[in-house]
Amino acid sequence: MSINLLRLFGGRNATAPVARERLQILLAHERGLLGQPDLLVTLREEILAVVSRHIQLDPDKVTVKLDRGKTVSTLEVDIEVPNGFETVVRGGRRAAG
């Protein structure tokens, strides 16, 4: 109904279907996240904690990107590791020895 009205008055390609789809995707995610508001923050911190057990990290060189899709979302964690990096484990042993 609303789409028909838009076509009637708008003439140009209607944008309401785009709005509808964007909202559906967004709200599906937001409703799912209720109760665990900072899932992404938690994920990032835990991923970084695991990685920093092995590699010394510069927090400024970590980027986290997200793209929410209709069926799948991608969480992209990009950690810059300098060439010839010292691992935490090896460094610790050297210091001890």
Place this chain on the structure above:
Amino acid sequence: MAKVLVVTSGKGGVGKTTSTAALGAALAQRGESVAVVDFDVGLRNLDLVMGAERRVVFDLINVVQGVAKLQQALIRDKRVENLWLLPASQTRDKDALTDEGVGRVIADLRTRFDWVLCDSPAGIERGATLAMRYADEAVIVTNPEVSSVRDSDRIIGMLDSKTVKAEKGERITKHVLITRYDPVRAAKGEMLGIDDILEILAIPLLGIIPESQDVLRASNVGSPVTLNDAASAPARAYFDAARRLTGEQIAMLVPTERRGFMNRLLGRRAA
């Protein structure tokens, strides 16, 4: 020298978020580096109007609380490369914002951008006062309607008393942006006229944005109206307003009732 601008109104639904997105994009399209910051904690919408809602990872609260770095929370626009968004949190409330924390974030943004546009939440409470707190200039978005003008007047009073600039005895620069202006209804006397509004509020006019379907169409697809259809009447009015913000003197185009609605939509491309 960076300028921090708050887009505010008191009343809700007058077009703050639309105007923040459109002015921010218009400035960026002119080559300025711009950050638009959503202060509407708990009810964020600037991400949606900018079309970045799927890409929000961190937000203003995370940065204020030190959970994320500013550069990790800023989202770069996919269409204009010198336009960035700092989204609000959808899950927290406004109490998570601290005066000192906001001050730190704004100071950091000042070092990175030419313009920082703060999209204020409606109302006169914490979120709105923090959005204006560190501003150098204010754009007061007003509809030609009594309750909107009254609320704008209230906000002007707060800008003159509750901002850091005001507390230092300096004057915050204020502009009124009239949105949803319908020349046909104004001509019939059904709507407050431009002169009425300016006389009551007594601050300079930044622009007049005509009521237009183009605004809704742009928000449907998640694009600031100046990017979605740069030739449309509202987009051209926003471009002019952005140029006035940068100090240019441009004649004010008052939308007139002489042309029909379709003519205004389709015609007047010459300029």
